[in-house]
Amino acid sequence: MRDKLDAVDHTILTILSEDAQMNYTDVAKRAGVSPGTVHMRTRKMKNMGVIKGATLSLDYSKLGWKMTVFLGIFLKQASLYKDVIDALSEVEEVVKIHHSTGKYDIFVKIHAKDSLHYRRLYQESILVIEGIRDIESFISLEESMNRHIHFGEK
Amino acid sequence: MRDKLDAVDHTILTILSEDAQMNYTDVAKRAGVSPGTVHMRTRKMKNMGVIKGATLSLDYSKLGWKMTVFLGIFLKQASLYKDVIDALSEVEEVVKIHHSTGKYDIFVKIHAKDSLHYRRLYQESILVIEGIRDIESFISLEESMNRHIHFGEK
DNA sequence: TTTGAAAATAGCAACCG
């Protein structure tokens, strides 16, 4: 098993990025190879850690979770990074955490059911975290796009 | 077919959110129902638009895409929103666009292979977009977490 | 990498509670 990805691997990734539940037979047709090859390549990329897993793309608003909020967090000291990450991880509504450079120290994505839920969450679970100096928040009104990179070229 | 989601639906969503490629038989075992039910519920939720699709979770750095950058964009006028979104959509490296309120007008996520790629991309494809007044950018050094909401309660 | 075959699963229909 070679550890380098070729054009076939990239094609498979692009196809599965769009629909991870597509069966191998159809993927094989689109990629122009046999189902067995798709199976082998996919397993290889999972073992390599290139494919970390598969997840559903959900319409949160239809599930009653109407708000998506981003928080740009400033730390009191850079060394508190890990403690704050750990504390944020405890909050179930926090779905993404990025350690960033530039404007904010940490960048977080949160889901909330409504503004009441969000306010309570923000005040009772986020603001109380030790080590946070300041927070800038912005509410996502609409997700206009959500896609993957097209792994065309080498 | 009822249009309301019950506890079984939520359980299925939670399981598939963690691994969208798990087969229905295993999902059924975990959810404590029959495979037929899982099949039926999943189809219902797809038809309702609750499940929009499934996508791979990839390790971009292993694919040679080392940088993730967030851009907070300020518009010259709010009315230019749609034009700017359209222009951003043309840029292949832009993977997410959020229309937001609070600090920025538009919030964007970008993948780039390296800093050279990013700089060229930023200057030649983003900065030139008509209607953008200013941009604040921050680079994600590390994604510490990426998960879904646990749809436990109603 | 493909091919072909065996095992497992998806998807459906009729039945049951």
Next chain:
DNA sequence: CGGTTGCTATTTTCAAA
């Protein structure tokens, strides 16, 4: 009426060429 069960077509998965 929705869930389960059992059946069939399809798909996954592996071994051999």
